[in-house]
Amino acid sequence: MKTALHRVAVLVLAAVTCVAGLPVPHASASPAVRYTNPIAERRADPHIVKHTDGFYYFTATVPEYDRIVLRRATTIQGLASAPETVIWRKHSSGEMAAHIWAPEIHFINGKWYVYFAAGRSDDIWRIRMYVLESSSANPLTGPWTERGRITTPWDTFSLDASTFVNNGVSYLTWAQQEPGISTNSNLYIARMGANPWTITGTVTRLTVPALAWETRGFKVAEGPAVLQRNGRIFLTYSASATDANYCLGLLTASASADLLNPASWTKSQNPVFASNAATGQYGPGHNSFTVSEDGRSDVMVYHDRNYRDISGDPLNDPNRRTRVQKVYYKADGTPDFGIPVSDGPTPVRLKAYDSERFVRHWEYRAKLEANVSPLADSQFKVVTGLTGSGTVSLESTNFPGYYLRHRNNELWVERSDGSTLFRNDASFSQRAGLAASSAVSFESLNFPGRYIRHSNGLVNLQTVSDAQGRTDATFVLE
The missing domain is CATH 2.115.10.20 (Glycosyl hydrolase domain; family 43)
Known part of the structure; x- marks a missing residue:
């Protein structure tokens, strides 16, 4: 079905950050509560x-x-x-x-x-x-x-x-x-x-x-x-x-x-x-x-x-x-x-540092959108990385067992096939935000120096070389 897996990505320690119903200024975002x-x-x-x-x-x-x-x-x-x-x-x-x-x-x-x-x-x-x-x-x-x-x-x-x-x-x-x-x-x-x-x-x-x-x-x-x-x-x-x-x-x-x-x-x-x-x-x-x-x-x-x-x-x-x-x-x-x-850690959303848009999955592809419906398309559980401790993986909330992974530098949500390649592609190092330490950025495990980044409404894996790139690779956890 068309919407069956259009679900992608984002993360974090778990659930609760902004004043109910009101946007939180990104510069003062508080850590998500798990x-x-x-x-x-x-x-x-x-x-x-x-x-x-x-x-x-x-x-x-x-x-x-x-x-x-x-x-x-x-x-x-x-x-x-x-x-x-x-x-x-x-x-x-x-x-x-x-x-x-x-x-x-x-x-x-x-x-x-x-x-x-x-x-x-x-x-x-x-x-x-x-x-x-x-x-x-x-x-x-x-x-x-x-x-x-x-x-x-x-x-x-x-x-x-x-x-x-x-x-x-x-x-x-x-x-x-x-x-x-x-x-x-x-x-x-x-x-x-x-x-x-x-x-x-x-x-x-x-x-x-x-x-x-x-x-x-x-x-x-x-x-x-x-x-x-x-x-x-x-x-x-x-x-x-x-x-x-x-x-x-x-x-x-x-x-x-x-x-x-x-x-x-x-x-x-x-x-x-x-x-x-x-x-x-x-x-x-x-x-x-x-x-x-x-x-x-x-x-x-x-x-x-x-x-x-x-x-x-x-x-x-x-x-x-x-x-x-x-x-x-x-x-x-x-x-x-x-x-x-699902049982376990509650999910979070990845909000763009510079706008009220969220990482979501649609037709398997990771995108950045405002007013996401259904909500669960923009919710992800932050779990121990598929490669083991020291990294994190971002699991879809409404499609458990599917993870945000990069493929040809594009971010998709796919079911884990258990392979080493998939585990590496779906594992990230969670860093302090490149644009603000109060937020987060996600660096690829198998391509160091490349980060989850949004550009023109899509979410990709890219290197970051300037201020705009650092902003695009920074997310607030909500």
């Missing part, structure tokens, strides 16, 4: 928040559905090895005694709050939303007070409460089954009331799952998560059954609009994040958002599985894993989540 997926095995519905104390706090659903756990670390990657504390356990009977799902941790008015869903011992599917509160500076040490159930207009299946503030107003978003609508759950929004476990005023239905990709297995819209950027509110949600059909949808509203007016919201007609067989990631969903360590990039946190086929009920399969990857933005300011990347 994450390695998964962050946590057997942790679903992940929620990570960066607090003012310098710590990231991480909670998620455990496969036993019997407790709420919390970790903290000064980096996102550090959460992978951080000790885990149980801050609350299910009741032995009655309310909050079954199906402890989807905890979220928020810091509101000087206190910590955890929103979660739970069933009853006498009816595990009688799922409702509840809130815990702690005034401890360190939420891992507690103690925690049960503030009870969040009351909504209907006493029905409800879950996935989340909260955000826009223009000084606090809102609650959640998923619920509404009487008279034959779906498993729809999305709702309301203003918060006198405290973080009370809503007040109008309750607005935001969306009902009706499209084909929202109704596979079950008619589901759940797990709302809000991203506020570029004058807009982007609300992602999860749709369909929790197997490989699970995916993310998107609602968008202006930050200045009346968020309680359904007409303020526009629904994307296609999923914005879905299973990808090439990268081996299935059922990505129930996400949250946090920010990179330098505060300059948005990071999406989500769960998925690394296999498609599940025996029995997907809710009984314990192997959903917590993963992260950088959020990019299109020229119109809307988020581009790309594809769920």
